[in-house]
Amino acid sequence: MSRLLWYPGHELLLADIVRAENCRVWDSAGRSYVDLESGVWCTSIGHGHPRVLRVLAEESAAIAHAGFNYSCPITEEAAREILELAGLEGGRCVFLCSGSEAIEYAVRAVQSIAERPLLLTMTDSYFGAYGSAHAKREEEWRSFDWAPCASCGEAGDCAERCARWETVPFDRIGGFLFEPGSSSGLVRFPPAKLVREIVREVRSAGGFVIVNEVTTGIGRTGAWFGHQHYGFVPDAIAIGKGIGNGYPVSVSALGPRLIDRLGGNPVKYAQSHQNDPLGAAVAREVVRVIRDERLIEKSAALSAELVAGLERIRARSPRIGDVRARGLMIAIEFANDGEGAFAGGIHRTLVERGFLAGKRPGVPVLRLDPALTIERADIDGFLAAFDSVLAAAS
Numbered sequence: 001m002s003r004l005l006w007y008p009g010h011e012l013l014l015a016d017i018v019r020a021e022n023c024r025v026w027d028s029a030g031r032s033y034v035d036l037e038s039g040v041w042c043t044s045i046g047h048g049h050p051r052v053l054r055v056l057a058e059e060s061a062a063i064a065h066a067g068f069n070y071s072c073p074i075t076e077e078a079a080r081e082i083l084e085l086a087g088l089e090g091g092r093c094v095f096l097c098s099g100s101e102a103i104e105y106a107v108r109a110v111q112s113i114a115e116r117p118l119l120l121t122m123t124d125s126y127f128g129a130y131g132s133a134h135a136k137r138e139e140e141w142r143s144f145d146w147a148p149c150a151s152c153g154e155a156g157d158c159a160e161r162c163a164r165w166e167t168v169p170f171d172r173i174g175g176f177l178f179e180p181g182s183s184s185g186l187v188r189f190p191p192a193k194l195v196r197e198i199v200r201e202v203r204s205a206g207g208f209v210i211v212n213e214v215t216t217g218i219g220r221t222g223a224w225f226g227h228q229h230y231g232f233v234p235d236a237i238a239i240g241k242g243i244g245n246g247y248p249v250s251v252s253a254l255g256p257r258l259i260d261r262l263g264g265n266p267v268k269y270a271q272s273h274q275n276d277p278l279g280a281a282v283a284r285e286v287v288r289v290i291r292d293e294r295l296i297e298k299s300a301a302l303s304a305e306l307v308a309g310l311e312r313i314r315a316r317s318p319r320i321g322d323v324r325a326r327g328l329m330i331a332i333e334f335a336n337d338g339e340g341a342f343a344g345g346i347h348r349t350l351v352e353r354g355f356l357a358g359k360r361p362g363v364p365v366l367r368l369d370p371a372l373t374i375e376r377a378d379i380d381g382f383l384a385a386f387d388s389v390l391a392a393a394s
Helices: 050-062 073-085 097-112 147-151 192-206 255-263 277-292 297-318 341-352 374-394
Strands: 017-021 024-027 033-037 091-096 116-124 141-145 173-178 208-214 236-239 250-256 320-327 329-334 365-368
Touching: 024 208, 050 073, 050 277, 073 277, 073 365, 091 097, 091 277, 097 116, 097 208, 097 236, 097 255, 147 255, 147 277, 173 192, 192 208, 250 255, 277 297, 297 320, 297 329, 297 374, 329 341, 341 365, 341 374
Parallel strands: 116 141, 116 173, 173 208, 208 236
Antiparallel strands: 017 024, 024 033, 091 250, 236 250, 320 329, 329 365
8 A cells, every 4th residue: 555645544455355245345355344333334224235236326326526515305304204203393504525524514614603702622622634623723722621520429419519610611602512422542432420510511601512423423333423422402413434335425414503693504514426416325224224223223222232241341351441322332441551552452463363453542441333233243253352462462
C-alpha cells in the first residue's frame, strides 16, 4: 500500500482483503476473518446486504445524482421516514456524505440563530474531522468535564447542589451538542440525570440541543438512537456511518422547533452531493431492513451473550480492567497498560486468529462494534479466541 495515505494511529494489518459478506471478509488466499468492527463502524447490517445491493443497482441505474435546480421524489420520501423515526415530524433533512458534515451542518444551523454565543459539550466528545465542532474554539465552545459526575451520589438537582455546575456559563450558552456514549471511541456514558438537567437548562433559556448519533445511532446501542437512553427528543440529530451500511451517506435531521426559528433562511452550507437520490435511497433501505428484520430486538440477545462472555473472561483475568457496553457498542479496557502496548499485542494476535476488533490509538482499549446481523457462532468463536489469546499473553 505504498501509494495510499493511511489512517493516523492505525496499523494496516491486512492489505489484501478482496471480498466481504455480512460479518466476514476474505483475503486473496481465501482465508476469512470475522469483522467485529463493521469496517469503520459503518456496516450496521453487514457487508453486502442483498437489499442494499439491489437498491444501489436500481437507483444508480435510474438517477444517482441530482443538481442545484432539480431533485427526485425518493429524497423527500427518505427524509419523511427518517424524521418519523427520529420523532422530528415537521422538521427537515439534508443528505450529505459523512458524519463530520452532518454534525457541522447542524452546528451551523444552530449558530446562525442562537441568541447566546457559546455551545456546550462534554470534554471527551469527538465531533468530526473539520469545522467548528472539531476546532472547539474558545469564542464558540465550552467543554464540561463530566468524569467526577459519574460517581456523584447526590439525589437532588445539579443546579442546587453542585459547585461544578456553577462553573458553566449557562447565561452565555445557546446550544448543547451531546455525544451519547462513544466518548471519542472509549465508550463511556454520561449520567442520565446530568444530561437531562443540561438539556432542561439550555432549553429554558431558548437554546437548542443537537445530538451526534454518527456512531451511536441506527441501532448500535440497542435503541434506534443513543439519546433515547436519556429520555429526551433533541432539536437536531446528526446521523452517519450505519445509515449507509458502507455507502458514504449521512443525514442532518433538523426538528420543527429549529426549522421554525430558521424561518426559511438557508443554512450556509452546500456541496456537490447534497441530497443525492442514491444516498437517500440507501439510507431509507437500511432503516427499512433494520425494522423489517427486527434487528434491534435480535441484537439485544446477542449483546447480552457477548457482554456476559466478556465478563466471565474478565473475572478470570486481572489484565482486563473494565468492560463497558450498551447494545453492540463495547469497549474492553486493559489494566496497567499505559498507552496500550498490551492491547496492541492482543489486537494483532486476534487478527492472526481470524478476528478483527478495533484498537483505539494510544489507549489500552479494544472496541467491538459488530453488525446487528452477526451470527451467534461468530460471537462464540471470538470469545473462545479472546480467552485463549489473553491467557497466553498474560
